């Protein structure tokens with residue numbers, strides 16, 4: 001935990017897990033000036049603790065912070081904070097395969113003030129929690145064409161608390177109908193597939209890996225997405241960063257050209273999609289074969305995360 005007071009970050013320390021005391025006028029409670037990150041620490045066979053792409057999360061936190069008028073968290077506070085926390089929480093990094101310690105750095109406004117303006121005080125915290133596999137089996141998703149998660153000029157590319165609040169209602173409705181996640185479309189025409197609520201999405205159509213670009217400012221720049229695109233290119237997989245339209249997706253499903261679809265994110269790494277609902281119609285996807293791209297890429301990424309192969313891209317912090 002660290003505080004931003006009088007124009008600078010100060011008092012970094014590791015403290016026991018405990019409730020926070022907040023003033024009822026705390027600015028975050030009213031206006032949601034808050035950003036967060038999610039990353040994981042893994043244990044290798046020698047018992048060492050490995051953090052995957054922490055520098056990318058640090059950068060993204062500050063990009064999100066900028067959009068929300070939150071002061072940047074200096075790299076030392078983020079990285080050293082994580083190192084110090086992991087020294088204390090070493091034993092909490094699980095040994096079992098597929099498990100890890102989830103790390104949740106976040107920053108929120110700490111002013112006790114009801115006027116609407118950026119806060120002058122902030123708190124930075126990193127929370128840690130051991131986690132297992134996110135999805136045990138392939139997921140069913142529904143293409144959302146009524147509600148919007150993000151619009152151009154909005155805050156969709158930031159990992160800001162309010163983005164998630166706004167997506168709860170449509171996501172809950174879909175869950176009640178039996179779907180695990182939504183596939184969000186663009187907020188204007190609802191014709192282009194953007195991402196899911198907690199993951200970027202990728203499709204393999206006719207042997208080509210397709211995923212939406214992150215240039216519109218409406219899609220989170222997923223670190224798993226970036227890692228997979230890097231490894232895919234290395235594997236010689238043809239990659240297209242372009243928007244897939246809902247119609248194109250429907251056609252690919254009807255013609256059997258959609259070979260694979262999966263979500264990518266820190267929590268699940270790769271979540272296989274077994275069913276896609278478009279405009280009320282359920283389409284089943286083929287079973288995931290052991291030599292599918294998504295299976296191979298999941299294994300390639302896990303091998304890096306658990307330190308089983310050399311860290312060519314400098315993604316691991318020990």
Ligand code: PMP
Nearest residue numbers: 198199200220222223224265266
């Ligand atoms: N999109 C959204 C909306 C998310 O919340 C997440 C999870 N951080 C992702 C994509 C995947 O990002 P990452 O691979 O960095 O976890």
